[in-house]
Amino acid sequence: MDHLIEPHGGVLCDLQVDDERAEELKAASIDYPSVTLSDRQLCDLELLLNGGFSPLTGFLGEEDYHGVLEKCRLSDGTVWPMPITLDVAEDTAAGLEPGQPVALRDPEGFMLAVLHLEETYRPDKEREAEAVFGTSDRHHPGVAYLLDRSGPVYLAGRVEGLQLPLHYDFTELRLTPAELRTEFAKRGWRRVVAFQTRNPMHRAHQELTLRAASEQEAGLLIHPVVGMTKPGDIDHFTRVRCYQALAEHYPDKMMTLALLPLAMRMGGPREALWHALIRKNYGCTHFIVGRDHAGPGKNGDDEDFYGPYDAQELVAEYEEELGIRMVPFKEMAYVEERAEYLPVDEVPADATVKKLSGTEVRRRLKEGLEIPEWFSYPNVVAELRRSHPPKHKQGLTIFFTGLSGSGKSTVANVLLARFREIGGRPVTLLDGDIVRQHLSSELGFSREHRNLNVRRIGFVASEITKNGGIAICAPIAPYRHVREENRELIEGYGGFIEVHVKTPLEVCEARDRKGLYAKARAGQIKEFTGIDDPYEEPVDPEVAIDTSDLTPMEAAQEVLLHLEKAGYLR
Template sequence: MANTPHGGILKDLYVRDEPIQAQLAAEAATLPAVTLTERQLCDLELILNGGFSPLEGFLTQAEYAGVVHNSRLPDGTLWTMPIYLDVDGAELARLGVQAGSRVTLRDPRDDQALAIITVADLYTADRAAEAEKVYGANDQAHPAVHYLFHKTRDTLVGGAVQAVNAPQHYDYVAIRRSPAEVRALFRKLNWTRVVAFQTRNPMHRAHRELTVRAARTRHANVLIQPVVGLTKPGDIDHFTRVRVYQAIMAKYPNGMAQLSLLPLAMRMGGPREAVWHAIIRKNFGATHFIVGRDHAGPGANSQGADFYGPYEAQDLVLRYKDELAIEMVPFQMLTYLPDTDEYQPINEVAEGVRTLNISGTELRRRLKTGAPIPEWFSYPEVVRILREANPPRDSQGFTVLLTGLHASGKEAIARALQVALNQEGGRSVSLLLGETIRQELSSELGYTKRERDINVARIGFVAAELTRAGAACIAAPIAPYEAARQIVRQQVSRVGGFYLVHVATPLEACIENDRAGVYKRAIAGEIKGFTGIDDAYETPGNPDLTVDTTRTSISQIVHEIILLLERDGYIGDR
């Protein structure tokens, strides 16, 4: 525990005494163990290193209730975000865990023992109250509310933790600093006034201008502290973002700014999250904290309106300014004035003055299409990094999944499409035929619904990896069940293009096309659970294309698929 001029009391829980640390490590090896989720891993690291001071563990039931309903711990200390350890109750029962038990918390990446929790109590989350009080609405369009109802497990474990080992990181180690290390850096640099800026997005010219203005108006230096834990689903990966941050640091006046990463699992909780971020920055030794427009906002709710008002976060931080002991630096959105080549807060721009802006949506469109990104918006070094990570569509991978009954013609379409794409050139083309996958990846599987879903999931995994690598993947399984197909769509769509083609050739034609006679055997009862005979084929609800080989030639079907790919920019002029 340390008390310094930068941020008050810091509860660093790491053990510096080697015999005690060895004793804890030995004990951890003998205790029942829980493997952490990715969110819990982020939370634990910041509990252990003091980033979440004054917390010394995961919230007990009384602490959870106080935070959810009053934004305070039982002793009255301001704390706005519930930090809990949710675990499967059946697993705890199997392990014999109860109040008073000591349990090892393990890293999900390498199974290393990170900490021991002494269980104070076991309880359940009040999901409805947490959604309403903490996130402002019981609306599952909010990512944290969706997580709460779909990923949070049934039993919460409260109690203090003791550090065994620090989580191991292998990326950007030199700029992953604990609160104590950041404070020590400030002392070494003789920084006494520090403005902290948090971001989960790439930084551009406006962000640099905003932070420099904040530093100059407060006579301070700048700590750029981006989040590299969990952010909003769909955000740019942290490797790309950190490369951007490193590039933009050279654009600051010499000696003004430092970069340090924060392993935080964001909740996108708007006003409450802004207060939480201010507390965290105080723990890292900052004296000032920038809160901008819609700070930590998740976007639109299920009715299409923003979850939070644009400056609601600023208002809540101001309400607690005396307790926070860190000064908020409020900022409105900056906009570019082309006639004077400068950025100004939008509220300071005179009526009639011409302004320019590029939204996040527009930036993503330009990255995908290769459209120009002007230098007034971002630095060339930043644009180059973003283009490397977001190549235009004609350099991205995609998957075409053909689904239909046995002998519907889907494999003939797949082979013909493979030829057409090879002729097009520009990327490798992989063909995953149903029987080939059965022989090579799923030879041990039968034909129950569960086993068929596993087979389709394996195809989805391979297709997603090929797509991620920039290849064209053509898969042609029967894939009879809609839920399994949708899972594949979600898997692949995260990394590239996905097209579902329903080969809706009628059953009668499929039977006629079946030279091997398997339909006749199924009709005679020799084969059980055969799709289309005594097992259902669920018609796709949202195919990108529906075709019928009794009505349309193979070459025409391939042409229609090629047109879809050309329309979306995956193939065509290079």
């Protein structure tokens, strides 16, 4: 491992090996066990390899892990607030022993790095959730990922990198910490203010960043996250085009735009501290911390997970030790009489203040309504409109779920016919039985295989939705968290409507057209949904129908009426 010492940000770890060592590792890797990395793990690996996670040299061992949870510090006392761990499934961990090199590969099989495995351990994830996020409420996306999607075993050890994960988009903006430090030095920027964002930027954001840079007499880095963000966020392709459009309206040479391949955890105060550390590694001297920075929204009681200034208070507590200064986010308001933005605490009492909420902006985009120039520049709005057409032109997934015999497939077929009758958008039916025949014929009916089948349906539906079509899905999909995974995936591309066919078990069993319930009662079929395996009902579906008192045509009409009300039909 080499260390680069730069004028900005202190010591930067470089975990990428030279060509000779890379060839040596490649030749030896034929005998290495492999781990295929998830999207989140790819983001973490990239920031380990390029120095963004300095001083980390690999995935945390158990002692460091507990130090981070309990004290926001590594075992040597260094401030580090977020556990960077490599989680794997039990069967993967079972074939690994400390002392082994492990090849870390991307989903296409390319070896990106070698993990020199030092230990494996099984975390208490409930404890981790409480320590890192302050809650075990699954309404928090970081908690939901940790408890429901991450593997039960953590691998630890130092990493040697052969190459960074491959990206083919916006390559000129994907600057490493060393490259960005060099850029700052070329510009003569001794002070740099970084602005973190996962949303499109409008005129208020431009004004607050300009003021922050001016007050600190510093250059400005717009440094948006383009790894994993909050489920439902606007895709990074659209956002980056918006940032590029906005860049045209900054004074020449005072701002630079670069992309951060970070997998956010939406961890509020700890996340803000983490963001500050990362920006220090990228060569920044100041960091803007927003109100409810990296907050995930509401908990199960409809309350914010974190206080509005918790993040600012935590970063302020550590800023002397970190060596990067916090710049508190100033909320900006548009004052009509002055035709300019002012910090809210400078707005005259008798002034006319104009506002547009994020919800209202999304509504106007969906309905094709005007977004005024005082709120955002026309070229930024044009980029948003390209990727977010009105609802009646968007792709859409209608996801039926319910017990076997509830009537899902029948209603889905009626709906398919009605959509073809209406015309205007391609429509595809992904029925549970048909998908099993053509896409999942090798799968059984264990919980793992049922989840995999539903995820495959979700993936195909997401591709249809992404390309403007309508996907009608009709599996049983008994487990809530997998249905929610599909929602998260699909809502990034278009609409997702969950339809709970809540026909009672006794009605479904009385129909029993396939004889499955009788076989389950006789013990001939094991783990049958509704008999000896649970069906987890949707908590808040968009549509709920009971086919015991509705005809298939009536049930399909209920779905169509909801789609019309929601704006998906015109």
